[in-house]
Amino acid sequence: MRVSQYLLIRVEADLKSAGLPPLSWYDALLELKRAGSKGLRPFQLQREMLLAQYNLSRLVERLVKASYVERLPSEVDGRGQILRITRSGRDLLRRMWPAYEAAIQEHFANGLDSRDFRELSRLLSKIRR
């Protein structure tokens, strides 16, 4: 827990000092980019991101307001909506990645070799089954 907290603090600080939004924006936009033109329903995004329902709702609200994401009504479910990344959302991803990558390299990857990565990944995935 301490290590992950440390990493999060470092990465968030690096993003902020580069004038970029928080990591959660990157996370959400990345999922939406991967979903492509079909977009994602909020509840799908929620499960990917391990966010509480109301937190996702508000994160989306901010992303929409900043016009990185657009909301479309769902054709198949009157309660629901479809979230789709916009052109400027994709642009934000591109602008954030260099800072994010550098932070990962500096704070996380530095000192681990590729065998370590595989082993760490294996162990962590044993925890969440």
Added chain:
Amino acid sequence: MRVSQYLLIRVEADLKSAGLPPLSWYDALLELKRAGSKGLRPFQLQREMLLAQYNLSRLVERLVKASYVERLPSEVDGRGQILRITRSGRDLLRRMWPAYEAAIQEHFANGLDSRDFRELSRLLSKIRR
């Protein structure tokens, strides 16, 4: 990051459903218990816990208000104070541990063997150098 977030959510939920305070209270009290009768200065506790200064200040405020911690003026530094766990603070630690232990067992330890623990610990400590 996802795994640690998942663990945190689970453990916090288990504590809450047992009617217990959040993990950060446990963490702080445990550090103070370890410090013994000499107590700790807030800035020392802050560094142990990786909390921002203002967050520690407010966490302590709550712990004092709930009388799990007492504040004493520092003899050697007029700006500072000494934090000491109270009897009921120690009691809270004892009451929280069974739920915390069970949560660790269920969500984290389950499925890892002792070789895994050593290896995971080795890898994580390589990250924070």
Added chain:
DNA sequence: TGACAGTCAATGCAACTGCATTTATATCGG
């Protein structure tokens, strides 16, 4: 000594999160 820079801790305000509930729609059993 006494200006000045540095450190310890608290705090006002804005943003975010947690909790409970609400609104709207869907699904299911009879």
Added chain:
DNA sequence: CCGATATAAATGCAGTTGCATTGACTGTCA
């Protein structure tokens, strides 16, 4: 088809966190 139950998403309110600043004191150095 209807009522009951379930799911999707939003929201009011209280509590917490982030940010910037402040107040109080310490240590340094001319």
